[in-house]
Amino acid sequence: MSPATAADSQSAALGTGDTSRPTSPPRDPLTERGRRTREALLVAARTVFEGKGYPDTRISDIANEAGVAHGTVYTYFEDKAAVFQSVVYELTDQLDREWRIGQDLGDPVARIAEANRRYFDSYSRHSRLLAVVEQVGTTEPKYRKLLADFRQRYVERAVAGIGRLQRDGVVDSSLDPYLAGSALCAMVEGFGRQWLVRGERHDPQVVSDTLTRLWASALGLPTAIPQPEVAITRSTQ
Amino acid sequence: MSPATAADSQSAALGTGDTSRPTSPPRDPLTERGRRTREALLVAARTVFEGKGYPDTRISDIANEAGVAHGTVYTYFEDKAAVFQSVVYELTDQLDREWRIGQDLGDPVARIAEANRRYFDSYSRHSRLLAVVEQVGTTEPKYRKLLADFRQRYVERAVAGIGRLQRDGVVDSSLDPYLAGSALCAMVEGFGRQWLVRGERHDPQVVSDTLTRLWASALGLPTAIPQPEVAITRSTQ
Amino acid sequence: MSPATAADSQSAALGTGDTSRPTSPPRDPLTERGRRTREALLVAARTVFEGKGYPDTRISDIANEAGVAHGTVYTYFEDKAAVFQSVVYELTDQLDREWRIGQDLGDPVARIAEANRRYFDSYSRHSRLLAVVEQVGTTEPKYRKLLADFRQRYVERAVAGIGRLQRDGVVDSSLDPYLAGSALCAMVEGFGRQWLVRGERHDPQVVSDTLTRLWASALGLPTAIPQPEVAITRSTQ
């Protein structure tokens, strides 16, 4: 399961004086061709990891998917764990980019709606890989922490929003803002998982309206009940 | 029906219905000694699976934990997958038992509170193993379905409750009851994961009050704001 | 070349919390059968190491030689380096045993002759393996030291002998006893290597007589010139 298991399973055997790296450490590709191969490997790796999870992915699966010999993987990555790490770092880069863009809208409910929309948008693109990271995080604190940090940032926005509404007197101040924020984020995340990972089929607009409404109502915000003029589609399990 | 029987009544191999028995098949233990060994193996297996996840667990880990030779595992189980299956069936038996007990309380909010309390209670006992089942479910449809079915039953109660409240005119009927039920269940589940698996520290009473309040408010139910007479403890991140 | 290279070539990859040994560490065999297999593996390993040297020896060579599957090797030894280590420890045990036996004879020349005889006797049995240890010692300080220690003990006896003769006034005291002892031991060792490893063919008796005579003469001891009554055989290259 854990990416590092293979490496750590090596014992010291004998004290030796050999300190040279086994092979020239994989370096950033120097040529255009190399850059393309490395990129192809990352794409392939992501695909395979998403499909089989970390432990069941073999180096040769990745190589096959990328259309290269398995040895080539080691031209660019130290080992399987390093491939995974690089894939994850690409993911975090993407997520950072997707979340950086500003989102300051007017009224609270609109902000909630926008935040949820963006969450689902981003999550739907990355849910499969995120699930693998979570798997690996079970064993590897590093990835557990990475996900926790991500969630932390997400939750903090919600908490800050709630705090602001409390200071404005719009939300009852007896509500624990951290618990509320964490729980409401969990609602969106958890629903997203059902919807986007486990494949429940719903109308996006209805989902969005409903979750926004639940979130707002939960905080005691007045919600203009959305008129389901268009979306007649009953959600189905 | 004993847990052992339940487990053995299922086909052995992960994802197959193969019933062929190439060698002396693991059989229900005939002697008292055998019964005890099998039980010890199941307890050990659960412990180890919870600690290392399915793929990183070795048969010999389980045998060690149970204090027997690794060959002994095959006296009772066809293979590693069958061990896992038996562990999971024991889990489902426990969950079924824990959820069977009635819960019909008077007013809606009290019912919500009670349901949440019971969810956290049960989940805190089984979260680690459930996470492993989810892991395995990534690859094995069988376990994916098993979890989905469990959630389904959980969600259905919530949906039914919401439907009842809508028919009673207490909850706005424009709310999609399935979406709302699913989302609010996701809120409880997701928060539970943060709290009970990832180790956020909170005061149980505050958690319970807050989640119940959020749930009820989300549906538009009037909530008597709980007075934190006893639990002054501020929840902490 | 170095036995530890394979193990050491593993990099840390990722910090992990997995501290459990990968498999149950090889333990002393518990049954008679196991004892026999382990012994067979050691014999086989010695044979193969002697034949191909350390780096060219494959685990499966050893297993084949012992008539077992290659996996069996890992039942008894951590890895290839551990096999080698065990073989070497068996060697040192044998050498210790062969050298322990007392050797106090009367006159100096007889003592020299006896020491040489014993050296050749022991060396001829172990020269091939010793050469491999020396090979490995090139890279592994541990084995370099092991051989150096052995030689040290051998040389010290010679040095002590020379010192005694100097105190008795038989050997000129201007001779550096350590240099002389080391050099004369080197003579015996080096000749032994030519003779017993590189396959020069000589009459053992003539060798013994000649080396003893050279050794004694070098120290200035009067030597009864041995009469080659029996050994007329001219040594040939």
Next chain:
Amino acid sequence: MSPATAADSQSAALGTGDTSRPTSPPRDPLTERGRRTREALLVAARTVFEGKGYPDTRISDIANEAGVAHGTVYTYFEDKAAVFQSVVYELTDQLDREWRIGQDLGDPVARIAEANRRYFDSYSRHSRLLAVVEQVGTTEPKYRKLLADFRQRYVERAVAGIGRLQRDGVVDSSLDPYLAGSALCAMVEGFGRQWLVRGERHDPQVVSDTLTRLWASALGLPTAIPQPEVAITRSTQ
């Protein structure tokens, strides 16, 4: 004859006489730049072989040491074995040159002293590479023979010297000249290995005097006991 020519005039593969050239064959460098690269590779190869031995040396180690890409090695050498061969042939050229120079001094003891001095001088320069050749010779008869031939020539001089002294009546004719020569050469070689390879620290003058004295005494030559006027340094282990 340049060293390069000497090397290339030999067949490339270790232990074979294969002269087929499947791809563009490494050829004598045509340009000045090529000549320099080839020379740099040989120097680098010697350095690395000396440091890690033959089996642990990777082509890329040599290329790195020489500051070229590893593919470049194959521009000049058929394969790894051919690199080693060229390095060894450069060594033999050097040794030949170092030993060619005349050495005819007057009295026997002076000749012995001079021969030893020259041996240590040459050996100290090449001991590390010679050890590698010996290593490889374990497996490759070709190199075993190469070393044997070298030693043979060295020993033959000693044997011839002894024979001469015997004909002159200075050395007892009952001594087997070949055995004696071989043994005394072994003494010098063996002591040299301790001293110059394994790092025992000694005063060169004392070493020289002592070994010469031992050699001469062993043959029964009268030795003027050298007065250690200058070299008070006691040899240390």
Next chain:
DNA sequence: TATGAATGAGCCTTCATTCAT
């Protein structure tokens, strides 16, 4: 039943060698 030795498929990783640029 229990044991623990034996097996071998499977995967990771290394590195000599080839080859397109």
Next chain:
DNA sequence: GATGAATGAAGGCTCATTCAT
């Protein structure tokens, strides 16, 4: 000539599974 990317044979090690006792 030089480069460095690509290849794949080779071998180490793991561990699920079988089996003799």
